[in-house]
Amino acid sequence: MLRKNPRCRLGWLLFCGMFFSASSLVWAAEVQSPWKFVFSLQGQGKGMALPVALYVDHEKERYYVVDSTGNKLVSFGADGKYLQEFTAEGNLKKPYDMVRLADGSLLVVEKGRNSLTRVDLKNKKTVHTVVKHQGQDVFVDRLEIAGGKVYVLDRSSGRILQLDETLQTAKSYTMPAGAGWLADFKVAEKKVWVLDQKKKQVYSYDENGRPSPAIQLTGIDFPVSLAVDPAGLLYVLDRHRAAIVAFGRNGEVKYQFLTKGQGRDNLYFPQEIRFDHLGRLCVVDEGNSRVMVFKR
Amino acid sequence: MRRLFIILLIFGLFTGLACSVALASEVCYKCHDKKNFTGKFTHGPVSQGKCGDCHNPHVAKYPGLLQGEGAALCYSCHKRAKTEFAKGVVHQPVRDGKCLGCHAPHAAGHDGLLRKNLAETCFVCHQEMAKPQAVSHKPFAQGQCTVCHQPHQAKNDQLLKMDADALCLSCHQQAQGSAGHRGFPRKLSGCLSCHNPHGSSRKGLVRQHLHQPFAEKKCDSCHGAQQNTGSEACLRCHAGMKTTMMAPHNHMFAGTENGCILCHSPHAGDDKKMLKTSGNKVCQPCHQDTFARYAQSQHRHPPVSSCSECHEVHGSDRLAMLRDDGNQVCSRCHLTQGKFSHPVGDKVIDQRTGQMMTCVTCHDPMGSPNRYHLVLSAKKELCTQCHRSY
Numbered sequence: 001m002l003r004k005n006p007r008c009r010l011g012w013l014l015f016c017g018m019f020f021s022a023s024s025l026v027w028a029a030e031v032q033s034p035w036k037f038v039f040s041l042q043g044q045g046k047g048m049a050l051p052v053a054l055y056v057d058h059e060k061e062r063y064y065v066v067d068s069t070g071n072k073l074v075s076f077g078a079d080g081k082y083l084q085e086f087t088a089e090g091n092l093k094k095p096y097d098m099v100r101l102a103d104g105s106l107l108v109v110e111k112g113r114n115s116l117t118r119v120d121l122k123n124k125k126t127v128h129t130v131v132k133h134q135g136q137d138v139f140v141d142r143l144e145i146a147g148g149k150v151y152v153l154d155r156s157s158g159r160i161l162q163l164d165e166t167l168q169t170a171k172s173y174t175m176p177a178g179a180g181w182l183a184d185f186k187v188a189e190k191k192v193w194v195l196d197q198k199k200k201q202v203y204s205y206d207e208n209g210r211p212s213p214a215i216q217l218t219g220i221d222f223p224v225s226l227a228v229d230p231a232g233l234l235y236v237l238d239r240h241r242a243a244i245v246a247f248g249r250n251g252e253v254k255y256q257f258l259t260k261g262q263g264r265d266n267l268y269f270p271q272e273i274r275f276d277h278l279g280r281l282c283v284v285d286e287g288n289s290r291v292m293v294f295k296r
Numbered sequence: 297m298r299r300l301f302i303i304l305l306i307f308g309l310f311t312g313l314a315c316s317v318a319l320a321s322e323v324c325y326k327c328h329d330k331k332n333f334t335g336k337f338t339h340g341p342v343s344q345g346k347c348g349d350c351h352n353p354h355v356a357k358y359p360g361l362l363q364g365e366g367a368a369l370c371y372s373c374h375k376r377a378k379t380e381f382a383k384g385v386v387h388q389p390v391r392d393g394k395c396l397g398c399h400a401p402h403a404a405g406h407d408g409l410l411r412k413n414l415a416e417t418c419f420v421c422h423q424e425m426a427k428p429q430a431v432s433h434k435p436f437a438q439g440q441c442t443v444c445h446q447p448h449q450a451k452n453d454q455l456l457k458m459d460a461d462a463l464c465l466s467c468h469q470q471a472q473g474s475a476g477h478r479g480f481p482r483k484l485s486g487c488l489s490c491h492n493p494h495g496s497s498r499k500g501l502v503r504q505h506l507h508q509p510f511a512e513k514k515c516d517s518c519h520g521a522q523q524n525t526g527s528e529a530c531l532r533c534h535a536g537m538k539t540t541m542m543a544p545h546n547h548m549f550a551g552t553e554n555g556c557i558l559c560h561s562p563h564a565g566d567d568k569k570m571l572k573t574s575g576n577k578v579c580q581p582c583h584q585d586t587f588a589r590y591a592q593s594q595h596r597h598p599p600v601s602s603c604s605e606c607h608e609v610h611g612s613d614r615l616a617m618l619r620d621d622g623n624q625v626c627s628r629c630h631l632t633q634g635k636f637s638h639p640v641g642d643k644v645i646d647q648r649t650g651q652m653m654t655c656v657t658c659h660d661p662m663g664s665p666n667r668y669h670l671v672l673s674a675k676k677e678l679c680t681q682c683h684r685s686y
Binding site: 042043046047048049050052068069094096111112113114134136137139154155156157158174175176177178179180181182196198221222240261262263268269286287288289290 | 527541
């Protein structure tokens, strides 16, 4: 009938065309997340109370989870197995973030003291420092280390500060006029990437402090953390939606994954995301007392 | 022949319609006193005797024999309003579909079918506004609320017709050079930071409580090159506040400006805390998604006077900045549930998370599609999350 009737043939061609275009549209709209759950980092015994940050030691291939309410740091091996807990002999007060310095000592943000605390593990020595910038107390928050340099987010002035070995300010990154407030930052690709929670924007600065145009994020409610993927995407953790949203470098939404709850693919009041030494994406899930690790 | 049939059909329709109109007004008013349906301003369908536009004379799903429920019925004619009233900041009765909260459906003595005059209509809900003030803003004193506010929806917070500063300066252009603003370091802005737009006991509508340095005209205490920047400008004196913010979850926010003044007015306020606005409104600009979820949820905790009844406002060690653990914060009001309920507390551990069971393990007070604002449906998956053998 198709051969004989040209009208019928045209109709058939039109139907096929519409079917394929509709399929491609559906495919484009539902880009699947490539991330698959690998394992969770969970403490032993009473576990972790409220984990708030993760530090990945790329050299030793270890994870350190900062448990703020438990006043402890919990370490895990590369396979996610629990190693040990560290409390600095009960001397940590509301730890919030940490990094490991080149000499092997730990640098811990203690919210309870508003200090950057250097923990010398070998000599069992702990030194608390209230960092100053331009004569004012720095309200220490998120902490990063990259290329041997330590960076800290100052919640009081709304700046990212680069610190020298004596914890004095070596460089300051000031946000553009009219910026909201800062929730998180990461150092990647020789740039400092800063997440503005209020404006839902990402700012980036090169090593000389030169800014790139801000990236406007859409389709998110309450961004709390970001991670920069060398493959070209920006990942933003939305605490209220309990989801991770992947953005292109121009701010276009690529896909999102995870939902609110207590199951394997759920988050409950998540706090931070970061990449580990194998390029796996880790989520600090405060409300579920765990860190979830996903691989592509 | 075909044409004749069409003409007859149209004629028949018109005649039928006219009869039904006459029928409606005649038949309905036989029992329902016509006086109750007439006034200075009458709703279009009522004046045309089209009772059947809204009511079914025989049987209906909804009280009052209405054809539809709430705003849905109104929007069946006021189609443009449905789209318009969903944009931007929406007045709560509009959002809840309660058109009849302000408007009379049949007739009224006031324009726009308002039940009372404009100000009295507003004061039905905004009762605190009705309190007499020593000094009143002229439009407010004259009951002209809509000089500044939109009644249904607006682009701006507080349903303001335009940005607050632009709105003030649209009438008060002379304020730029007035004695009260002498020495103001830049173009006038942040008017509501010092002035109450409705009324005050102070001259010039300056808010009731003054920040001490402002009252003593010691501007240099906070301003000036020698002073601290960001939140430190406040925390230098209010050191105790800094301690409360030394917690994993805190409201120490700073961008390019002082974070404290996101919530507090630095010069004058209506209460001792000198909050920029009252009750929950102070939290709304930053937590819009939470307020939207609360507003749109079918089941939610009844409204409370202030978010701070459950949440800490400066800093907290707990999730969601709760004032206490997820049991204590609820059992302050829900006394019985604190004693007789599903086991909760530090001896009952949620196997999924390793954390103690609390009220918020199962309930989400900020809103849920499930009864009792449960996080999941009690009929389906809520209990089996933990009780798997069921």
